[in-house]
Amino acid sequence: MKFYNGINKVEKVLVAIVTxxxxxxxxxxxxxxxxIKATIAWPEEAxxxxxxxxxxxxxxxxxxxGANCCIDVLINRFHGKAKVVLTCFSNIVCLVFAVVLILGAxxxxQTQIEFNQTSTALRINMAFVYAAMPVWGFLFIxxxxxxxxxxxxxTAFKDQTDGEGSAA
Structure with a gap:
């Protein structure tokens, strides 16, 4: 529970910092x-x-x-065990998607690191940019x-998520 709440807080702080x-x-x-009438390249890239x-x-x-676009019409038509089973199936499909995306990323x-491809203006390794995908995948999983x-x-996490609901 503390792990979950800690990750939620870290995510919010990171989003705030990045924003x-x-x-x-x-x-x-x-x-x-x-x-100033000057054009510099790095802010656009950053x-x-x-x-x-x-x-x-x-x-x-x-x-x-639950603020994302979600088509849950089918799941919401069911109640009880059927809804739990459909929710679990949906989560498994999402998990497979996340794992495939993580592995691809x-x-x-690895290729970016091997070839040391850097961005044009900032001169940072492009692996840093692509690292957003596996980080997302881990947090999503x-x-x-x-x-x-x-x-x-x-009711397991109802009071533990700072008043936020669940997308399920």
Whole structure:
């Protein structure tokens, strides 16, 4: 339980930090282009990579709170054990998707590290950018595990998630 709550808090803090950095970098670029009349390349690239990380991290929070787009018409038509079984099946499909994405991303990251491909303006290794996918996958899998447990024990995490509901 503490592990789950700790991960939730870390996710929120990371999303907040990335969002503040993204706003600051975009603001810097706007000031440079409109007031200073100078164009520098790195803020645009930094904003792009921060946006990638923001989307992946925030999507886990959206999934947890049910704010993501979800077609659960079929699952909501059932109650009791049938709903638990369908929820578990849905979570298993999502888990397989996450594992496939993680494995694919790890291959890409390994290639980026081997060839030391760096970004044009920031000169950072592109493996850092692609690392957003396996980080998302790990957090998503943790969320799926706890959502599956919650399907069996609906009150297990009700008071533990800072008032947030579940997407299940």
């Amino acid at each position: 503040v950095l993204l706003v600051a970098v975009v603001f810097l670029q706007v000031v440079n282009r409109t007031i 904003a792009r990579y921060l946006m990638v990380w923001q989307v992946f991290l925030a999507s886990v929070i959206a999934f947890r709170t 790890l291959e890409v990251i 943790v969320e799926l595990v706890f959502m599956t447990i919650q399907a069996f024990k609906p």
